[in-house]
Amino acid sequence: MTRNVQKASTILGTIVAGTAAALLAPLATPAAHAAPAAAPKPTKQCVTGDKLVPSCGVLWGAAAGGFTSAPRDEALKDWEQLSGRTASIFHTYHKGDEVFPTASEIAMTRDAAKPRVLLVNWKVAYGSTWAKVAAGEQDKRIDAFAKRIKTTYPEKFFLVLNHEPENDVIAKKGSGWEAKDFKAMYRHVIQRLDSKGVDNAINVMAYMGNEKWMAQSWWKDLYPGDDVVDWMGLDSYVSAEKGYYHYGQFGDLLDREPSGGGTGWYDWATTQHASKPIMIAEWGVYHRIGKPTDKTAGYNSVLPELAKRPNIKAIVYFDTKHDDEGDRDISIDSTKANLAAFKTLAANPLFNVKIA
Template sequence: MRSTLRKTVLTLTALAAGFGAAAATPAQAAQAADAGCVTGAKLVPTCGVLWGGAAGGFTSAPRDQALKAWEKASGRTASIFHQYHKGNEVFPTKAEIAMTNDPASPRVLLENWKIAYGTTWAAVAKGQQDKRIDAFAARAKAYGKKFFLVLNHEPENDVVARAGSGMEAKDFAAMYRHTILRLRGQGVTNVVNVMAYMGNEKWMAQSWWSNLYPGDDVVDWVGLDSYVSVEKGYYHFGDFSALLDRKAKGGSLGFYDWAVSKHGTKPLMIAEWGAYHRVGKKADKSAVYNSVLAQLAKRPAIKAIVHFDTKHDDQGDRDISIDSTPASLASFKKLAANPIFNVKLG
């Protein structure tokens, strides 16, 4: 009993230390892993924060191999493997399933699905893509394991704010509701859905922005895709707090504060995040990576962070990789090693 109590105290100490800036020692990591941080019915960790990644973006590299390379570089296996699909694409794929069946490195899928690809949100909401939804439902049930599902991440970019376009914000909410309710009606119980917004203050200022939300009854997690620049004076310069706190002008709440005040029962996932500089600039990203733990300590609603890694994104001249400089990689490895991310998939 005394030995067990001592181990528990050591474990809790290690977890508390996990919010500090220092990297975890192997002993601390082992103690934290023994603390019992596990995921529950909706994949919400009982303690700690889920660690995830999406690698090889905007390249032809197989995503599973890209993630493994990213994991090796960062020093930690991702608990969440983020993938992207659209329309009638068949997923989970064999490669994705294999990544979640690895007994030495268990992972959970985060599947991004643009279900309305080739049509409109309004059409999906009216049942015109029910065959597509039902085919996915059958695959999800056959897969069996719990996984995250994002429906049309960053919908703000796709809104056509014109009556009758089929792509208004209210159409997105209707599409989302219809899809989730249809999946439930088909007996799908292993999908944990995420409503993933785009971290850009200009969208929060739109009159239609609040109309995107489909309702707490069909949302399991609230997600955010957001990035920061490490070049002072450049677009969205800042640290980890900056990507969480963007807000429209006029005294509105920052994104994190909005999420916890409006949807306080929902866990928050940073479904995409990263630090960037212009390609070839080789600016140090350490300040961003070094700020993450302190911000997580202040923001208990955040239960998962998923890094998006690419040398050149589709938005233009941005390098969002963790290894663009040796100092950046060293700081990211220090972050990845922290025991706060030692969460066992239940």
């Protein structure tokens, strides 16, 4: 979650069958936004596969307690009780030499009654630069992580390296933070983990998809390569306040175009990287703190969009009462109506995916 936070009548009835059926299909190659033709309802349970891609349906996840001192595991448990559904994806954040997965993270993903998959964001270059990591300066840090995984954590997990890198780029030669340095860092870390025998990390490239950054000449240089990326990720938000920054619904956070025009993020991802499943690794609907606003339109827009976009295989909510600048409320319960709408969304059988 960064300062570039981005952009409702219950819909369970007629769209449930169409939504679930549409997401049975394999990844779509082009990004067609027309509603898919009707297909049979699932006849068997949706389960995750080798790369944690569900055979049908959509993985449901969350990060809770953002920008607070609350333990992330306890915050997520409270959020799950509030929303009415277990978060199949548990999103956490780490940097530098922090030791993870932590004991609490491991416990959360080994809860037999509530199966969860860990989604870890790791800023490997903390205290260094992307260029230095790529050159091997932090190999000891990478190797220590690899050893922990090999000896203590055999479960499959999602790994994001430096989410939202666009916001960290310093487009100056020699800065160590150029887009090409991010690509080199990402490739070096993943290839080194592979060389150490880490075969249970599912790699996610998490973009912001912000109009300003997508218009930069260096934006295309960020992508590390299909050989080291398993999922395409997007961190994007919408405002419930009409006229406020990124006002809109779920489709708007997927379709933001580069400033000046061009291909929207979802269309770009599904065209240029058609084989990759998409994870909305952070999303939310916000209003300014102290200005409670109806978010139900945003929540109610999710299912129709998922029905039209079969490449989306996971959505992960970021819940906080205040963002990093302390001016936006992204919580699901800022009003009773908002919570009711979110609970209706969470209850949809589309998200009934078994972690295999």
